[in-house]
Amino acid sequence: MLLSSLLAVWGSVSAVHAATLPYTPLPDLFDLTIDDIVTGFAANHFTSVDLVKAYIARIAEVQETLRPVIEVNPEAIEIAQALDIERLNMNKTRGPLHGVPVLLKDNIGTADLLNTTAGSYALYGSIVPRDSTVAANLRAAGAVILGKAGMTEWAFWRSANYTNGWSGRGGQVKGAYYYDQDPSGSSSGSAVAASIGLSTFTVGSDTGGSIISPASTNGVVGLRTSTGLVSRSVVVPITPVMDTVGPIGRTVKDIAYALSGMAGKDPTDNATMAIPFDTIPDYASFCTEDGLQGARLGIPRNIFTAAANRTELDVQQISAFEAVLPILQRLGANITDRANYPNITAYQTQANFNLACNVGFKYAGMDYFKQLRFNPSGITTLQQLINYTMNFKAELYPVHNVDWWQAGVDTNLTLESPEYLDQIALNAWLGSNGTIQGALDNYDLDALVLPSVYSVRPTVYAGYPVITVPLGFFNATTKVIKSTYGPTNATGPGIPFGISFIGRRFDEAKIIQYAYAFEQATQFRYAHLPMPQYMPTTQLNTVRANAPATCPAALGLPY
Template structure:
């Protein structure tokens, strides 16, 4: 009898494994079958670049552990997909979506992957992504890579899955794994999660190791879980979190680490003051209607809402400062990463990658340019006074004068707003044309925790609710996300429609 895994939570799958009604091997094969049916055939989501050849053997080993009574925790025998800018042992390369890295077979686990394995999880495969994590061009189409093609949104196949963790978003929504791992510099966990009807959690920068992950920015990069429920995301984060001697930003991680799935309660929001980012809700009336319904759920959950009308005041130069930081750190950090790759990778610097792209323009530059790569290559370096000033300015504006000030001034514990507008139609010719609300910038730059939780649908397309907290308030943000999730119960499974249903009304519970 076929194993049914669609929409199954990690606790449900763990209970099935514990009861012996399925084995980890059967669970892995069932997810592989879904990848074949939905990603390779059927709607052809293009969300999975590769399945790990050793996944079945790894599942058998976890089954043998279980028979001996050695169960490592709630992720034991559970299949997880990781974004293809994260290294994992085995013969599968880590490509960041570029054919320049097809020989990047490091056969080493990134520390975050090692932590997942130590928790008993099975690394099922690698997900597609926006090439180079969407930092090659400002004319790019999110979700496209020369290795994996264009990711499709499982709620409407002509719609975008957002970047850069687009494959992790689409695969998670389609139940191609129990959960997925994405990475974010600014919005690349939260946007694809919300656009694909998932919970996405961007941790405090430094809670999860970035070692052996193809980088953009050491001051903003982080990996984070993407899942179909807050509980699932919390279970995965518990495994991911921890310090790494090679990543100085993680020095506090062990002291801050906890069981993020503990203490989750539907009553958590009672009496909690929450700041509503009213000036960050966008202009889409249907999104605003969904958000209004979400605010009613917060009130029903016992929260006290505080209107914030001018959250952007004094932050006008934040984007400019962030952009300078990203361009300088991209060159420095990518050069350092490429220097660590195997000898088979002939492209050892950003300059080499730019030359490779030009020489292989029919493949790499078929749809958009590499203007951001060119700009990054022109930067002076990490000792440039302009960079040092921009880094300090961006951190100050996003943190002390941004999130921290807003929460202190209005005496609130969290800030909330719509995570996204409805997914836009993918257009490889013209690039991304999405517009609307986004809450990612301040927490991304400050390095603070940010969760998105499904709050409703517009024309059948998911809309997420963002909850932002202060530094190292990861567990509190997760608890708030869980309480909202329990009040709203908003998520519905994808239907793989060919296009959005313009007549669909916002879904109400």
């Protein structure tokens, strides 16, 4: 749908009347933080309704080119208005997230007028049994669910021959830092939306790097949480042994606020019962500029690509990483170089990601269909999902095949099979004592620090937390390489990359503290901005801060 047609369908409703605007400048929505919102609300400079309308207008500006949002909540303005009334007329504030808009990845269930489809028409029109615990917790904290972000279909668990950010229902999400930029996956839309200010923060999910990789690639902060810190209940799964949910945003402190609103024990997700504390920390209180004083950080260099095999991208990322080590030291960190993973060879040769996903999705994925209150496709088995996908035109089979699903069908393993259980146990050991926990313990460390490109795994196998913060951008001579499948560019000048801190299980407070101190001292996000043609211009104080009273069912349409 062309942007002009989209706006014509929507109509326009004034978001902020010029006569009511303060004379002091309002915050730029590219930079807007939760602290800015709290301050702006307290001074009556703008309202939650103003924010929601401005964000919807910004989404409309970029939707045709970048497709970061798959659906806008038709009740978002009404919800924001109710929260404004709570705050202004009832003098009630639920906390820092009160009235703050958030976009959820399209695999996070909401019991409202929004769809939850994981980017697939196989789930279009389905009705979830209840809000996901994530959505319910955010609502209780006062957040406004603005809509659903685009994503790589089925969180990139269908086959290898489709592109990061592509889904049958949403089309191709693209990043804003280079032409046709591969946004990385699978929380692609969540990261792109955060990067150009389409929502205050977003929520993604991560099984094998789907928060850290897109956050790094789009120049924002992303947190893969410890498995069990945030409930996965009513979130479309790949495999419960590795799935987790986490926030993506423009600043570490926003991530901290979001995490406190999302996390907590949930009797419907047994993994949350492992949380070692009854009260969720105020993670934002750990955001102090001196947070790296005395931190014991280690660099597991044996996870880096060997020097002889490094690509141009490896060289640039490692060079940028080396350049900031003195900054970390000046901020008070004690760095142990070559705090290597003790069993790196075993990890690299024996960890089995695909087996965990093949068997996990075959059962947990299909259990999701079975719990739906309304399941219009009637799918309850993986073979039925394969048949549906092969025959539904918008799913673009065989251009994008179903090989990983077929591997799941072909295996005779179940969740109780000794071979499966043994491999999951081995994966967990390789991701803990064999690597992360082993390095932390052997060198008496608080956390590990490394380029984000090397931080994704082995964190996934044993559920360790990892946060990525902007570090740099690929230089002007970076070779442009097309993605193997689809229309995007996998590499190119100006595309961001990040630095990561990895901590012990449920030690999010510590890595947030370190990441915040680094972020405040460097502010690398502002060293290079998205391409001007991809930057929305709507602001709180412009005439263009207009948005509809109601919204169409889906913004992202298949191409």
